[in-house]
Amino acid sequence: MNPLYSSAEIRAIEQAAAAALPDGALMQRAGQAGANAALDLLPFSTANAKVLVLAGPGNNGGDALETAAHLAYAGAQVTILHFPPQSERSAERAAAMQRAQTSDARFADLDAAAIAATEWTLVVDGLFGIGLQRPLAGALRAVAETVNGLKCSVLSLDLPSGLDADTGAIVGPDGVAIHATHTVTFIGNKPGLHTCDGRDYAGLVDVSRLDIDAAHFAPARLHLNDVKFFSRHLRARRHNTHKGSYGNVAVIGGAQGMTGAPLLASRTALNSGAGRVYTLFVEDALPCDFGQPELMCRTAAGFDLEQATLVAGPGLGASPYASDMLASAIASGSALLADADALNLLAANPRLQTALAQRPGGSVLTPHPLEAARLLGCSIAEVQADRVGMARKLAAKLNAHVVLKGSGTVIAAPNGDAVINTTGNPALATAGTGDVLSGLCGSLMAQGWPMWEAALAGVWLHGMAADVLVTEGAGPIGLTAGELIPAIRVALNRMVQHHGR
Ligand SMILES: NC(=O)C1=CN([C@@H]2O[C@H](COP(=O)(O)OP(=O)(O)OC[C@H]3O[C@@H](n4cnc5c(N)ncnc54)[C@H](O)[C@@H]3O)[C@@H](O)[C@H]2O)[C@@H](O)CC1
Ligand SMILES: Nc1ncnc2c1ncn2[C@@H]1O[C@H](COP(=O)(O)OP(=O)(O)O)[C@@H](O)[C@H]1O
Numbered sequence: 001m002n003p004l005y006s007s008a009e010i011r012a013i014e015q016a017a018a019a020a021l022p023d024g025a026l027m028q029r030a031g032q033a034g035a036n037a038a039l040d041l042l043p044f045s046t047a048n049a050k051v052l053v054l055a056g057p058g059n060n061g062g063d064a065l066e067t068a069a070h071l072a073y074a075g076a077q078v079t080i081l082h083f084p085p086q087s088e089r090s091a092e093r094a095a096a097m098q099r100a101q102t103s104d105a106r107f108a109d110l111d112a113a114a115i116a117a118t119e120w121t122l123v124v125d126g127l128f129g130i131g132l133q134r135p136l137a138g139a140l141r142a143v144a145e146t147v148n149g150l151k152c153s154v155l156s157l158d159l160p161s162g163l164d165a166d167t168g169a170i171v172g173p174d175g176v177a178i179h180a181t182h183t184v185t186f187i188g189n190k191p192g193l194h195t196c197d198g199r200d201y202a203g204l205v206d207v208s209r210l211d212i213d214a215a216h217f218a219p220a221r222l223h224l225n226d227v228k229f230f231s232r233h234l235r236a237r238r239h240n241t242h243k244g245s246y247g248n249v250a251v252i253g254g255a256q257g258m259t260g261a262p263l264l265a266s267r268t269a270l271n272s273g274a275g276r277v278y279t280l281f282v283e284d285a286l287p288c289d290f291g292q293p294e295l296m297c298r299t300a301a302g303f304d305l306e307q308a309t310l311v312a313g314p315g316l317g318a319s320p321y322a323s324d325m326l327a328s329a330i331a332s333g334s335a336l337l338a339d340a341d342a343l344n345l346l347a348a349n350p351r352l353q354t355a356l357a358q359r360p361g362g363s364v365l366t367p368h369p370l371e372a373a374r375l376l377g378c379s380i381a382e383v384q385a386d387r388v389g390m391a392r393k394l395a396a397k398l399n400a401h402v403v404l405k406g407s408g409t410v411i412a413a414p415n416g417d418a419v420i421n422t423t424g425n426p427a428l429a430t431a432g433t434g435d436v437l438s439g440l441c442g443s444l445m446a447q448g449w450p451m452w453e454a455a456l457a458g459v460w461l462h463g464m465a466a467d468v469l470v471t472e473g474a475g476p477i478g479l480t481a482g483e484l485i486p487a488i489r490v491a492l493n494r495m496v497q498h499h500g501r
């Protein structure tokens with residue numbers, strides 16, 4: 001089920017596994033896995049391949065030296081740029097060094113200009129792994145910047161050097177990281193490869209467990225999103241059903257000048273299967289959504305909030321009336337998703353936060369990083385520096401299922417379970433896509449999905465729809481939020497056909 005491990009967990013697994021193995025076995029296996037991944041990226045005639053191997057001062061550098069020796073034995077022209085430790089730190093690294101020295105790999109003290117002057121087939125990045133403690137500086141930084149300017153493939157060992165394995169943030173301040181096209185990561189998969197800057201810097205990720213016994217892996221509390229987590233709720237429709245069988249959604253929003261947001265959320269809710277959808281306006285209601293006349297457009301005043309799953313926030317505004325409506329939604333017994341302005345109103349009102357946290361059934365919150373920062377009373381940079389930690393913190397604080405949006409969306413439950421999503425792309429970086437997501441999650445909740453699974457499936461489908469549209473050429477540039485809606489409908493129906501019972 002795609003577990004993700006923190007660097008502390010990886011070190012514990014590594015220690016336990018190493019204790020039962022001959023000295024250096026894990027580094028040798030890492031080197032073999034690195035070489036296999038590299039060979040996959042080289043032409044069949046290895047002798048023509050020019051490979052630059054960057055070997056740092058720690059054990060990641062040891063993995064690189066092992067990799068270099070294997071590639072040299074396979075016939076590639078290997079050049080090693082070695083950053084030696086102040087004193088050799090481990091017997092295993094020393095043994096790796098010896099193997100590299102006795103191979104045909106060439107050690108060369110290349111500066112940035114010399115690196116840039118050669119046409120490399122591949123660069124293998126073994127500067128730093130999970131032991132990085134500060135930003136890359138001096139010669140290391142210059143090498144990383146030069147490599148980032150090359151056109152060839154770049155394979156990072158364990159993780160792109162300069163990236164934080166736990167958070168996916170580039171270690172700073174003002175840090176740089178190797179921009180890899182491929183990463184082979186060792187022992188277990190790592191959250192930092194999949195969120196924040198991780199997706200941009202890691203490229204295609206492959207996990208090599210180094211043949212470590214499964215008994216050494218404790219159950220993880222963090223996973224990559226997987227259809228298996230929610231597939232049992234993908235149900236084929238029974239013939240003997242009617243609109244009342246598929247739930248009601250009421251989207252609460254639509255202040256003056258912001259009527260588009262609740263319409264996008266409402267249209268998505270309808271097109272993803274909710275039986276009836278109400279669009280509730282806190283100011284003057286539109287008479288009808290002429291593009292989707294099935295929606296029931298009403299003023300929020302007088303609507304019985306007990307009769308629908310509530311999606312509060314799209315275009316809600318910050319008026320006292322909007323705040324009162326949110327308070328009523330929180331006080332209702334209906335399932336509740338809060339997005340956008342509802343989150344800003346919550347951030348500004350500790351009493352609403354207390355009421356939300358005390359809801360017996362909990363709630364779903366879908367903040368982007370700025371909304372999360374407001375709710376947590378910190379900066380956007382602090383949220384982005386630890387997206388998983390901050391999503392968990394917010395989930396615990398507000399007793400809610402939190403969807404922290406952005407590249408590698410994090411879904412966190414109040415009990416600390418968390419998932420990083422793998423679908424989606426920068427086509428989604430456009431106005432209104434968040435409204436589509438809130439309507440989709442609300443729709444699944446109205447159709448009886450538990451909040452956790454609705455959030456996982458909603459985020460998955462939303463990203464999948466964007467991925468399909470990009471494959472078809474409708475993005476990433478210029479995709480509009482409304483185009484996601486029919487693509488989500490197709491993706492959902494396909495998933496039900498494939499997995500539903
Ligand atoms: N020990 C083992 O048995 C295994 C280790 N593995 C590899 O070892 C890596 C972890 O090794 P380490 O703990 O040695 O850590 P790293 O190799 O990531 O680097 C740590 C070393 O770099 C120095 N350092 C940290 N940041 C620096 C910076 N910005 N500038 C200059 N120097 C800096 C540290 O003082 C330390 O000497 C993993 O990522 C993985 O690649 C794998 O070989 C699996 C087995
Ligand atoms: N670069 C990106 N990669 C992947 N997903 C993205 C990216 N940028 C935005 N998204 C997704 O798009 C949606 C944007 O939501 P939000 O910021 O609330 O937009 P809006 O308020 O305009 O609707 C979220 O689901 C977010 O995860």
Ligand SMILES: [K+]
Pocket residue numbers: 060125126127128129156157158159160161
């Ligand atoms: K690395």
